Amino acid sequence: MARAQRPIYLDYAATTPVDPRVIDRMAGFLGVEGLFANPSSVTHAPGRAARAAVEEARHEVAALIGARDREVYFTSGATESNNLAWRGLAASRRDRGCHLVTSRIEHASVLDTARALEAEGFRVTYVPCNREGRVEPERVREALTPETLLCSVMHVNNETGVIQDIAAIGGLCRDRGIPFHVDAVQSAGKLPIDLSELPVDLMSFSAHKVYGPKGIGALYVRHDPGLVLEPLIRGGGQERGLRAGTLATHQIVGLGTAFRIAREEGEADAARIRQLRDALWERLSRLDQVHLNGGGAPRACGHLSASFNAVNGESLIFFLGNLAVAQGSACSSARGEPSHVLQAMGLSPGEAESTLRITLGRFTTPEEIEIAAERIIQAYTRLAAIAPGSGRRHAG
């Protein structure tokens, strides 16, 4: 089987290339001719100009999500945002209880933080999902107690693309006065988010999933005097004391520009990407023993998680050559463990290991999808034919 050389990137859920318009904008904040000054140095004009650029970016982030500018805090990325939401709230509300609620299918940055808090004496309830990967609001309701300090459920799952009903879950939390945190890394710029309407108190974002640079993200904190977070990083008092450290102007401007483009073009992008994704699945679904994970649930436009049950996913990826797809999330595949998300959905470890996560994005072309479909079909058919017992399941 020839291993083709042309790289085709279909791992947009792991990260996206930076949009050229974002790169252009960022470049103006680095060199001696640019706005490189420290945005906290407001005693001089360059510093004030950098500050203005930071605030403009803050406005762009707020505009995409229906928030007020002062509710947006810049962080180093979604992992820090998730840590800040969880640890910041747990620390500030320790006297009110010690119980936290989340789902079994969260990103590692939430689950690892939850486990660390358990080791420190907090109690965490991990709500299961159903076979389609949906966290049922009723299961969340059962988990909430008067001792619950925080409930945290992701908007779009990073492996399956399944969309959670955050309006319903947030409503349950709000009725009980429990802060609700949402990891919106995979949904920002792909789904409409209006935090002026949604019952959400904390929301995490990342730039590099939305065609912005790595190393920058944001945390939305609803403006409410009762909602106080203890900072994780202390120092110069930046970000109104919640997140110290010199503001990375070029990164922040990159985030703001990426979010502005998402606000202006996200809907059209989503429609085109969904069409390509569905065309790819239409081809792959004709294969024997191939199953779409989360196929019965609403899903984000670019995600396609499919189990190729007659073969091993790692071998399938090997024979796809330079087609860049994932077996699970980038984080879980680095650990070499079957996906916790797929196993929570009821897949066996073997089925989870047979799964590819294919995620499309802004720069995916119809030609690339055609080539990807051909390569996957060819590799799968060949590997399935040489699997033990294949004579019983497959012709020749």
Next chain:
Amino acid sequence: MSAAGLPVILETSGSAQFEFWASNLERAGRLAPDTPGLVEGRAGHAGAGGEVEFTLSIRSDRIEAVRYRFRGSPWIGAACAFYARLLEGQPASVRWPPAAELAGQLGYPRVRYDEVLIVEDALMAALAARREVCDE
């Protein structure tokens, strides 16, 4: 998880030797049931690390043909391809490099060594089956 309970870091690329053997499916498949001197052996389980099946044609104490089928990682596939090529044309009593030695030769990461054992087990099962046939 590793024995120490630490996450195992996957090595997703190997040596040029590994790449060569993993992509070489020349002997992948199964010998026809009516092949003279046919023996077969299996090891492993698809849901637990991998599954391998060898079919060998052995006549006059010589391995005339080897085919294999597998469901598992490319590391398993590479070891199958290597052993199949190595054994074809050899006396049935040939001594092949043990799994750990082969893994070292092909530049496998340490965490992948165990997977070659499945391949070796399947080969040994096939040759044991031949001895049973001869003993009857």
